[in-house]
Structures are given as C-alpha cells and as structure tokens.
Amino acid sequence: MAGPVGLATAVGLAGLGFFVLAVRRELIFKLLGLHVASGGVGLFLVATGHRPGGIAPILGLGPGPTVDPLPQALVLTAIVIHFATLALALVYVIYLTERHHSQDAHRLEREEE
Amino acid sequence: MLALAGLILWGSFAWGPRPLAPSPAQVTAGYGVRNAVAAVVLGARLWDTLLEVLVFAVAMAGVRFGLSPLPRAGKPTPLPESHLLARMGDVLFAPVAVFSLYLALSGHLGPGGGFPAGAILGSGLLLLALAMGMEPLSRRLHEGTLERLEYGTVAALLGAGVGMGLAGRWGPGWFVAVNLAIALEVAIGAWVVLHRFAAHRGEL
Numbered sequence: 001m002a003g004p005v006g007l008a009t010a011v012g013l014a015g016l017g018f019f020v021l022a023v024r025r026e027l028i029f030k031l032l033g034l035h036v037a038s039g040g041v042g043l044f045l046v047a048t049g050h051r052p053g054g055i056a057p058i059l060g061l062g063p064g065p066t067v068d069p070l071p072q073a074l075v076l077t078a079i080v081i082h083f084a085t086l087a088l089a090l091v092y093v094i095y096l097t098e099r100h101h102s103q104d105a106h107r108l109e110r111e112e113e
Numbered sequence: 114m115l116a117l118a119g120l121i122l123w124g125s126f127a128w129g130p131r132p133l134a135p136s137p138a139q140v141t142a143g144y145g146v147r148n149a150v151a152a153v154v155l156g157a158r159l160w161d162t163l164l165e166v167l168v169f170a171v172a173m174a175g176v177r178f179g180l181s182p183l184p185r186a187g188k189p190t191p192l193p194e195s196h197l198l199a200r201m202g203d204v205l206f207a208p209v210a211v212f213s214l215y216l217a218l219s220g221h222l223g224p225g226g227g228f229p230a231g232a233i234l235g236s237g238l239l240l241l242a243l244a245m246g247m248e249p250l251s252r253r254l255h256e257g258t259l260e261r262l263e264y265g266t267v268a269a270l271l272g273a274g275v276g277m278g279l280a281g282r283w284g285p286g287w288f289v290a291v292n293l294a295i296a297l298e299v300a301i302g303a304w305v306v307l308h309r310f311a312a313h314r315g316e317l
Contacts, residue, residue, distance in 0.1 A: 011122070049134065051133070051134055054134065056224070057134070057137045057148075057149035057150060058147055058148050058149065058222075058224070059137040059138060059141055059146075059147040059148075060147055065133060065134065066134055066136065066137055066149070067134060068134040068135075069134070069135075069140055069149035069150045069152075069153050070153055072150045072153075073150050073153035073154045073158060074161075076150065076154060076226070076228055077154065077161060077162060077165045077228070079228070080165065080169055080228050080232075080299060081165055081168055081169065083303075084168065084169045084172035084173065084302065085172055087172065087173075087176050087306045087310075088172045088175045088179070090310070091175065091176050091179040091180055092179065094180070094183065094313070094314065095179065095183065098183055098184075
C-alpha cells in the first residue's frame with residue numbers, strides 16, 4: 001500500500017475506533033473500538049516508514065532504498081501487547097457483567113457510587 | 114488539539130523532505146543477521162522486546178487468575194459431528210506447526226520471527242481445539258506443564274537477555290534461540306486465553 005493511502009486509511013481507522021470508544025456505552029463495544037483504533041495506530045506507524053520505491057529491509061534483497069525498519073519493529077511488539085491487554089480487559093468486562101448484569105458504562109458508574 | 118493533529122498529519126504525509134531510511138547493511142552490522150527488523154527487535158531494542166514478553170506473561174497470568182473465581186460454564190455445548198473438520202484438523206495441524214517452526218528458525222534471515230510464529234502455532238492449536246473439543250485437547254496438552262514451561266521460558270529469556278546484554282556477543286544462534294523461545298511463549302499464551310475463555314464462557 002502506498003504511503004499516503006496507508007496513512008489516510010490509518011487515520012480513518014483510528015478515527016472510527018476512537019469515535020466508537022467515545023460514543024457507544026457498552027463496554028464490549030468500547031473494547032472493539034479500542035481494538036480498531038489500535039489497528040489504525042499500528043498502520044499509521046508502519047506507513048510513516050514508507051519510502052517511495054522502498055523494498056523490505058532485508059539484506060540481499062536488491063539495490064535501492066528500503067523502508068524504515070524501526071516502526072515495523074515497534075508495531076510488531078505493539079500487536080502482541082495489544083492482544084494480551086485486550087484479553088485482560090475482556091476478563092474484567094466478563095467479571096463486571098457477571099456481577100452487575102450490565103455492560104452499560106453509565107449504569108455501572110451509578111451502581112458503583 | 115487540532116493544531117497538534119494537523120502538525121502530526123503535516124509531518125507524516127511527507128509534504129516535507131523525509132530522511133532516507135538506513136540501509137539494512139548499516140542496521141544489521143555486528144549482529145550477523147540479514148533481517149533488519151529482527152536486528153532492531155532482538156538487538157538494538159532488546160530490552161523493549163524482553164520486557165514486552167514479561168508484560169505478555171503477566172497479562173496471561175492475569176487472565177488465568179482473573180477468570181478463576183468466576184463460575185465455569187456448565188457442560189460444554191457438544192460440537193457438531195463433523196468428520197471433515199476432525200480429519201482436516203488432524204491433517205492440517207502438522208503443516209501449520211512445521212511452518213511456525215520454520216518462521217521461528219528463519220526469522221533472522223527473512224520475513225518471520227518469534228511473534229508471528231507463536232501466533233500461527235496458537236491458531237493451529239485453535240484449529241485442533243475446534244476439531245477435538247477444548248477439554249480433550251487441554252488434557253492431552255498437560256496444561257500444568259505448559260504453565261510451568263511458560264514461566265520458565267520467560268525467566269530463561271530475561272536471564273539470557275541480561276547475560277547477553279552484559280557480554281555483548283551477538284550471533285545468529287542467539288536470534289534463533291530467542292525467536293524459538295518467544296514463539297513458544299506466545300503460542301502458550303494464546304492457548305491459555307483460548308482455553309480459559311472457552312472454559313468460562315462456553316465453547317465457540
């Protein structure tokens with residue numbers, strides 16, 4: 001994917017994710033929005049490493065410019081961390097749902113007060 | 114806020130000159146590998162990766178202990194009798210496992226590495242679980258042993274990382290060993306998540 005197209009897609013995905021995170025009241029949708037936004041942020045970082053005509057940063061693939069390896073390395077670890085934290089967050093959502101029989105963030109806040 | 118967003122967009126859409134990325138030869142120099150991303154992940158930014166594996170293990174332990182006080186789902190819903198799924202699960206798991214091993218072993222030479230290899234092995238385990246059912250597979254995998262193996266892998270990785278950081282001698286063997294350990298860790302973590310959610314919320 002060319003750099004500007006990737007960046008535009010990433011901004012769109014992150015915007016969509018944060019919009020869902022802010023607007024929906026169910027915790028599970030908030031997590032889904034966070035997941036989509038995280039995908040957008042990862043794509044954004046990888047797309048900033050784009051160089052015109054760049055090839056994969058592997059030695060011996062050929063002459064010419066390569067893309068920046070640093071954002072790829074950062075996003076590689078970020079994806080795994082995101083998987084782990086999403087699983088942990090889902091556990092707490094399950095816990096709250098079992099306890100309060102609701103996933104509505106406003107209702108949960110009122111019940112906690 | 115808007116000005117900040119505009120500044121980020123302006124900077125990232127390359128409407129200004131953008132510095133050239135370093136060549137792979139520069140990045141991998143001194144590590145004895147060919148993949149620049151692997152050189153960054155396991156060489157230049159080794160502490161990021163090792164502590165990230167620690168965070169992953171802590172999150173998996175959190176999933177395990179966080180779900181344990183909750184009631185278990187009753188009798189698991191019986192899987193539809195599908196001989197096709199059962200046979201294909203058996204047949205496909207071996208190639209999936211071999212491919213994951215290949216990615217872990219060759220991650221320093223080309224595309225691949227420990228994290229994708231672990232994710233692929235975890236997906237293979239999910240396929241097997243769909244074919245056999247979660248609980249039979251869990252009994253055959255000896256989950257207690259797996260948990261100890263996971264913690265042992267994390268401890269070995271951190272210990273080896275400290276040793277290598279002090280010694281500073283890098284080579285392809287180091288990359289292969291760490292990639293294999295990370296693949297094992299990620300696959301076990303993925304299995305723990307799948308199994309715990311299936312045990313407490315019912316089968317897929």
